[in-house]
Amino acid sequence: MxxxxxxxxxxxxxxxxxxxxxxxxxxxxxxxxxxxxxxxxxxxxxxxxxxxxxxxxxxxxxxxxxxxxxxxxxxxxxxxxxxxxxxxxxxxxxxxxxxxxxxxxxxxxxxxxxxxSLPQVQSAVLKINEIRSEIESLGKIYHYDLLERSLRRANANDRAHLDMKDGKVLHLRSLHQAGDRPFCLEERIINVAEVPQSLEESFATTAPGGWLLQQVPWSTAEHTIQAINADSETAKRLAIAEGTACLVIERRTSSNAAHITHVRLTYPGNAHILVARFTPSQS
Amino acid sequence: MxxxxxxxxxxxxxxxxxxxxxxxxxxxxxxxxxxxxxxxxxxxxxxxxxxxxxxxxxxxxxxxxxxxxxxxxxxxxxxxxxxxxxxxxxxxxxxxxxxxxxxxxxxxxxxxxxxxSLPQVQSAVLKINEIRSEIESLGKIYHYDLLERSLRRANANDRAHLDMKDGKVLHLRSLHQAGDRPFCLEERIINVAEVPQSLEESFATTAPGGWLLQQVPWSTAEHTIQAINADSETAKRLAIAEGTACLVIERRTSSNAAHITHVRLTYPGNAHILVARFTPSQS
DNA sequence: AAGTGGTCTAGACCACCCT
DNA sequence: GGGTGGTCTAGACCACTTG
Known part of the structure; x- marks a missing residue:
């Protein structure tokens, strides 16, 4: 007792x-x-x-x-x-x-x-690491390549992603490599009105993900995860066969009710696995 | 001041x-x-x-x-x-x-x-709903079909999944349908030693997921998420073309340091999208 | 009407850590 | 050493809900 x-x-x-x-x-x-x-x-x-x-x-x-x-x-x-x-x-x-x-x-x-309480939805904590640290934790050498950098007026797609009316977006395409192998294809748009200093950054050697985290102190993020078949362009960049299943993570980052950036990360096939863990105790 | x-x-x-x-x-x-x-x-x-x-x-x-x-x-x-x-x-x-x-x-x-603090890893809360409620929240009629039910001695694969030495597992394959369309293919093994009452359940009309949640009151779960190309068997069951990218969620559920069940959920192509949300405030 | 959780206080002691 | 966060207390008032 x-x-x-x-x-x-x-x-x-x-x-x-x-x-x-x-x-x-x-x-x-x-x-x-x-x-x-x-x-x-x-x-x-x-x-x-x-x-x-x-x-x-x-x-x-x-x-x-x-x-x-x-x-x-x-x-x-x-x-x-x-x-x-x-x-x-x-x-x-x-x-x-x-x-x-x-x-x-x-x-x-x-x-x-x-x-x-009755267990209802399986709520799991998904940790999405910075790509660089993820690669380095695998014991591989991280390499970053900028494929494309362009400034453009927001098209319909951009406006939908960033929930904006009009304005310019900075469009970046880049490749993250682990050792000499492609690891992840990144396609990103940045809301220039919210992050004007992005225009002064070339992103030639700096990956936009980490850079943005430093510019925009804290943020809310929405993620979607889906599987797609690699198209020819993606397959070429990731050095995989066309049609290979890829894991696609899309993330929209917001701060103070304004949408900052939208990024689409494509991981080659079943090479990449996301791990999530759920324990009732945490939090 | x-x-x-x-x-x-x-x-x-x-x-x-x-x-x-x-x-x-x-x-x-x-x-x-x-x-x-x-x-x-x-x-x-x-x-x-x-x-x-x-x-x-x-x-x-x-x-x-x-x-x-x-x-x-x-x-x-x-x-x-x-x-x-x-x-x-x-x-x-x-x-x-x-x-x-x-x-x-x-x-x-x-x-x-x-x-x-500096934002480090993007930690997102991933909600994995019960399949039934997920389908019904889409306004579709939920239908469950048991494809296979067999009791067997744990093979090497089973032992690895459930981290067990020896014993029997109940193997279940089933299909969840939304309306008249396949929604998700489920392949599950249950550790019979931990859930002996599973032998008395036919699972002909009861989906094992919800049933187990009631038997094993609370649990820890580990998830992995990956993308695969559908093999011929999977493609047939899900009524999709062979090679279509599928989202595969594997979950191992444990309770009290013993592994209860392992389930592999295969969702057809990009039809299914997982959504995760991260806000610093929650918790 | 009664009991429960929600919240708050003023004060206390402690371990830890930086200077 | 001294200051900070970590923890705990005994008591109080309140809102809410249920019998």
């Missing part, structure tokens, strides 16, 4: 009178009792290590849910109950429960309590 | 003596002064609405970073400073800053302070 309270800080002794340390002017009526209980109680959460208390609560509850002990729909103990179990304040429990709610593991309803 | 403190709750009057309300036994020496300042101060954050205070702080800081006012590497004001600005306790500021740190917008270092 009662659980040994793990110390929040690594160096805090297991049976130190932490209440006294924390609140020198507090009443100590419970101090001895606590120490006695700690001495006698089995540390049920022995392997929890030196995590913060609210993180331990998160882990414990999460473990219960993952193991199926608490099936979907099950009511998680109230904050007050957990606070009593863990011998901590409601604030600490609340922090843990809020984290679990944000992660989507539980759903919280006032008056009713918190409930284990 | 000084900012008007937005009330945490919508109904709290702008100039109410909330300190008094919150702490009836507190000293009120500042009460009048606060009200006077509130009356005279411009509400710089007028449009913040009825959000919680820590969420307002999150929004404000995020806006500054997104707009580029605080470029990467810039030091965010210390917790104490922000607490003074917003006329709130450090706890509240801490809550906001912790949230921003979890979202990856800032990096916190003791003694030094918090700094706007």
């Amino acid at each position: 009662w659980r040994a309270r793990q110390s929040a800080n690594a160096s805090r002794p297991a049976c130190s009178n932490w209440q006294q340390v924390l609140r020198p002017d507090a009443r100590f009526r419970d101090q001895e009792g606590i120490c006695t209980m700690m001495d006698s109680a089995e540390t049920a959460l022995a392997a929890t290590g030196d995590l913060s208390l609210h993180q331990q609560i998160v882990n414990d509850v999460e473990a219960k849910i993952l193991a199926g002990d608490w099936p979907p729909g099950h009511r998680v103990p109230f904050e007050m109950e957990l606070a009593e179990q863990y011998k901590c304040s409601r604030m600490t429990v609340n922090k843990a429960m809020s984290q679990l709610a944000r992660a989507g593991l539980i759903i919280r309803r006032k008056k009713s309590g918190s409930f284990v | 000084w900012r008007a403190r937005q009330s945490a709750n919508a109904s709290r009057p702008a100039c109410s003596n909330w300190q008094q309300v919150l702490r009836p036994d507190a000293r009120f020496r500042d009460q009048e002064g606060i009200c006077t300042m509130m009356d005279s101060a411009e509400t710089a954050l007028a449009a913040t609405g009825d959000l919680s205070l820590h969420q307002q702080i999150v929004n404000d800081v995020e806006a500054k970073i997104l707009a580029g006012d605080w470029p990467p590497g810039h030091r965010v004001p210390f917790e104490m400073e922000l607490a003074e600005q917003y006329k709130c306790s450090r706890m509240t500021v801490n809550k906001a800053m912790s949230q921003l740190a979890r979202a990856g917008l800032i990096i916190r270092r003791k003694k030094s302070g918090s700094f706007v």
Whole structure:
């Protein structure tokens, strides 16, 4: 029933009178009792290590849910109950429960309590690395080639991609190579009105992706992923047979409600694989 | 310099003596002064609405970073400073800053302070819906067909996928259709040792995906995404030409360190597009 | 009407880290 | 050393929801 309270800080002794340390002017009526209980109680959460208390609560509850002990729909103990179990304040429990709610593991309803939520959509975190670091992490030498650079008035396609009315776009086509092999074909348009300094950059040796990240401090991005058959031009550039299946990632980057750039990355065939991982705990 | 403190709750009057309300036994020496300042101060954050205070702080800081006012590497004001600005306790500021740190917008270092982080990897949240709901959300009628169901001893491939030593797997091949058109080809193996009740399910009319989600309450999943050319068998099943580029999503689902199932979903050509969205604020 | 989660406070102690 | 973030508390008020 009662659980040994793990110390929040690594160096805090297991049976130190932490209440006294924390609140020198507090009443100590419970101090001895606590120490006695700690001495006698089995540390049920022995392997929890030196995590913060609210993180331990998160882990414990999460473990219960993952193991199926608490099936979907099950009511998680109230904050007050957990606070009593863990011998901590409601604030600490609340922090843990809020984290679990944000992660989507539980759903919280006032008056009713918190409930284990049903898994609905498989939500996965997809990490799309910078191409350069991705290649270098493979132990290959990164090489970048600019194929085409042109400034033009936005055509219908550009306007649709960048959701703009009129204006100029900088069109860039480039090839990323790993060692001496083509790795990824990049086709990009940049909204010149939003990034005027792009006109002064030749992009002959600087890949536009990393450059833009430095110019536009933070951004929102929308991605689409699809499979296409390589046309003759793509096949030539990527040194693959025409018709080979390619993975195409399109990304539209926005900042402050204005669309900055649109990029289409074409990876040759099944050579490239995206990896995504989903764990309920993260976030 | 000084900012008007937005009330945490919508109904709290702008100039109410909330300190008094919150702490009836507190000293009120500042009460009048606060009200006077509130009356005279411009509400710089007028449009913040009825959000919680820590969420307002999150929004404000995020806006500054997104707009580029605080470029990467810039030091965010210390917790104490922000607490003074917003006329709130450090706890509240801490809550906001912790949230921003979890979202990856800032990096916190003791003694030094918090700094706007450089965007590194494009981390996107990929939502992989249940196939049924995905089809139905398209306004199409969902239809499921079981093509093959067999129980077998795990071969080398199975063992690699499920990271198991020996044992039996249930092998299922099925087709998901939208209206009268093939939508997705599913090939799945289930670790019988982990889900013995799968033997009693025919899967003739029940799609294994949703069924498993109910049996195994929560799970960790690893995904890989790649593009392949359809072989003759796949092409026939999906009613597409041989060699058509297909999007293949493979998912390995685990629970409690044991691998439950491995599924390979093949979507015809560029008909299917995955959409992922990345915003720094979420989480 | 009662109970739950949501939020906030003022203060405290600690580990860590930079100077 | 001193300052920063990390954590925790005991108590408070409020909105919301359900019985």
